Amino acid sequence: MTLTADARPPLEPTDRTRVTRGRNRAVADRARLMALLDDALVAHVGVVVGEHPVVLPTAFAVDPAGPDEGGTLYLHGSVAARWLRATREATVCVTVTELDGLVAARSAFHHSMNYRSAVVIGTARLVEGEDERQRALDLIVDHMVPGRAATLRASTRKELAATAVVAVPLLEASMKQRAEGPVDEPEDIATGTWAGVIPLRRVAGPPLADADATGAVPADVRARAEGLNG
Amino acid sequence: MTLTADARPPLEPTDRTRVTRGRNRAVADRARLMALLDDALVAHVGVVVGEHPVVLPTAFAVDPAGPDEGGTLYLHGSVAARWLRATREATVCVTVTELDGLVAARSAFHHSMNYRSAVVIGTARLVEGEDERQRALDLIVDHMVPGRAATLRASTRKELAATAVVAVPLLEASMKQRAEGPVDEPEDIATGTWAGVIPLRRVAGPPLADADATGAVPADVRARAEGLNG
Numbered sequence: 001m002t003l004t005a006d007a008r009p010p011l012e013p014t015d016r017t018r019v020t021r022g023r024n025r026a027v028a029d030r031a032r033l034m035a036l037l038d039d040a041l042v043a044h045v046g047v048v049v050g051e052h053p054v055v056l057p058t059a060f061a062v063d064p065a066g067p068d069e070g071g072t073l074y075l076h077g078s079v080a081a082r083w084l085r086a087t088r089e090a091t092v093c094v095t096v097t098e099l100d101g102l103v104a105a106r107s108a109f110h111h112s113m114n115y116r117s118a119v120v121i122g123t124a125r126l127v128e129g130e131d132e133r134q135r136a137l138d139l140i141v142d143h144m145v146p147g148r149a150a151t152l153r154a155s156t157r158k159e160l161a162a163t164a165v166v167a168v169p170l171l172e173a174s175m176k177q178r179a180e181g182p183v184d185e186p187e188d189i190a191t192g193t194w195a196g197v198i199p200l201r202r203v204a205g206p207p208l209a210d211a212d213a214t215g216a217v218p219a220d221v222r223a224r225a226e227g228l229n230g
Numbered sequence: 231m232t233l234t235a236d237a238r239p240p241l242e243p244t245d246r247t248r249v250t251r252g253r254n255r256a257v258a259d260r261a262r263l264m265a266l267l268d269d270a271l272v273a274h275v276g277v278v279v280g281e282h283p284v285v286l287p288t289a290f291a292v293d294p295a296g297p298d299e300g301g302t303l304y305l306h307g308s309v310a311a312r313w314l315r316a317t318r319e320a321t322v323c324v325t326v327t328e329l330d331g332l333v334a335a336r337s338a339f340h341h342s343m344n345y346r347s348a349v350v351i352g353t354a355r356l357v358e359g360e361d362e363r364q365r366a367l368d369l370i371v372d373h374m375v376p377g378r379a380a381t382l383r384a385s386t387r388k389e390l391a392a393t394a395v396v397a398v399p400l401l402e403a404s405m406k407q408r409a410e411g412p413v414d415e416p417e418d419i420a421t422g423t424w425a426g427v428i429p430l431r432r433v434a435g436p437p438l439a440d441a442d443a444t445g446a447v448p449a450d451v452r453a454r455a456e457g458l459n460g
Contacts, residue, residue, distance in 0.1 A: 016279075016282065016284075041329055041332070041343070041430075042327060042329050042343070042345070044274035044276075044285050044287075044325055044327070045285070046274075046276035046283035046284065046285035046323070047283055048278055048282070048283050049246075051321065052246065052278070052321035052323065052351060053276035053277055053278050053283045053285075053321070053322065053323045054246075054276065054323050054349070054351075055274050055275070055276035055283075055285050055323045055324070055325040055349070056325065056347075056349070057274075057325065057327040057345065057347050059341075059343060091281065091282035091283070092283065093276070093282065093283045093284050093285045094285070095274055095285040095286065095287065097272060097274070097287040099271055099272050099432075102271070102374050102375065102454070104374070104375050104378060104437075104451050106382070106383075107382055107383060107385070107389070108367045108368060108370075108371045108379060108382050108385050108389075109367070109385055109386075109389040109392075109393070111289075111370070111371050111374060111375075111378075113271070113272070113289060113374075115272070115287065117286075117287050119284070119285070119286070121282060121284075137338045137339070138338060140338075140341070141338045141341050144332045144334070144341060144343075145332065145334050145341075145428075148334060148341075149338060152336070152337055152338050153337060153418070155337070155338050155339055156339075159337070159338075159339040162339075163339070181438070181440035181441075182440055184442075188383070189442045192442075192443075192444040192445070193443075194439060194443045194444070194445055194446070194447060194448050194451070195439070195440050195442070195443050196437050196438050196439040196440050196443055196447070196451070197437070197438045197440075198375075198434050198435070198437050198438075198451065198454060198455045198458075199434065199435035199436075199438060200271075200432055200433070200434055200435075200458070201432070201433060201435070202329075202430055202431070202432055202433075203430070203431060203432075203433050204428050204429065204430055205428070205429035205430075205431070206429075207334075207426050207427065207428050208411070208426050208427045208428075208429060209424060209425070209426040210411035210412055210425050210426050210427075211411075212414075212419045212422075212425070213422075213423075213424045213425050213426055214422040214424070215422070215424055216424070217424060217426070218424050221334050221424070221426070221428065224332070224428060225428045228428075228430070
């Protein structure tokens with residue numbers, strides 16, 4: 001998926017998504033938001049259920065088309081899921097974070113992490129049309145293993161009826177990134193104490209076939225595992 | 231940190247944390263919750279700000295002592311952070327997720343992920359005492375790099391005054407885990423299509439010293455990087 005910044009709305013945070021702390025970490029480039037959403041595999045979606053917030057991890061996918069071409073974020077789950085029912089016409093917050101390193105500074109205060117994180121706030125739209133639901137599910141499968149949706153049978157009507165899909169416009173969003181070493185006090189640096197970063201990344205092991213699988217690992221699955229290590 | 235289940239309150243979900251979907255994935259063993267919180271490095275905290283939920287990634291630590299010995303979860307941030315101010319006496323939801331694999335099934339519907347995820351809901355307590363704040367900050371540093379807090383100078387009063395620490399009781403919590411291959415329809419299995427799991431894990435690269443660091447990588451940092459790969 002190639003995403004370029006120029007054809008898209010700039011990342012103009014609203015009062016709800018503006019980065020107020022650590023403004024030096026704010027990222028205003030929509031292409032980098034899209035790249036993060038491409039890298040990440042899990043989103044944490046927050047919704048108010050009754051009186052309190054609930055945050056749940058979930059698979060997701062991005063359709064680069066949609067609300068004014070800023071794109072659309074899709075989430076899915078069982079139609080019986082309480083949190084998905086609570087999203088109906090509600091404001092949700094979808095946060096996607098990739099952890100890139102542990103920053104071991106010379107003081108407790110300056111310990112930190114390197115990360116990329118996006119916060120998307122918007123009104124959730126329950127996707128009613130069967131075609132859009134099918135397409136969203138295909139996007140979610142392809143986000144996990146690019147190219148795989150085309151190799152699978154179509155979802156049955158029963159499966160589609162059991163699946164709720166929620167669309168969130170990728171319009172009101174902000175992104176923060178930290179990608180540097182410790183930022184220490186001059187007097188701590190003068191001590192010569194060691195400080196630095198433990199870089200972190202996600203790797204994939206060789207794909208494991210289930211007991212009923214026959215034949216070789218398909219090219220899409222192999223490519224995904226290798227790509228995650230690339 | 232060794233945590234045993236027997237001495238602690240069982241994981242008895244309330245209406246707010248009960249696993250209602252995928253009950254077969256619910257984990258009732260508090261020791262496994264504690265092990266997940268030990269493994270994970272980032273939490274996603276949800277709080278209601280004004281009318282809508284906000285979800286932000288944050289470092290955290292667990293003190294196994296605290297509310298009836300179920301333990302205490304600590305979060306921290308700048309005293310100026312809007313989301314931290316919003317947690318004052320508010321109900322927060324802290325969710326911690328580790329992704330363990332992509333499950334490539336024989337249909338879009340049965341695609342899934344292997345993961346461990348904990349949801350903690352509770353009333354946030356703003357930690358007022360300087361001693362508890364210092365201790366919480368040390369726990370957060372030691373959660374990143376076990377043993378490191380003892381090697382650092384004490385936090386200054388100015389640093390403590392700039393840091394807000396929030397405590398959430400580890401009492402109202404639930405945990406889910408998926409750790410298996412695809413669960414496919416019999417008619418899809420009969421086709422002999424390949425299905426399986428791409429295992430995922432987090433690895434650490436060699437620690438990178440900053441430009442002002444002198445001497446060898448300290449034992450705690452080296453052990454942390456190696457431990458993450460073990």
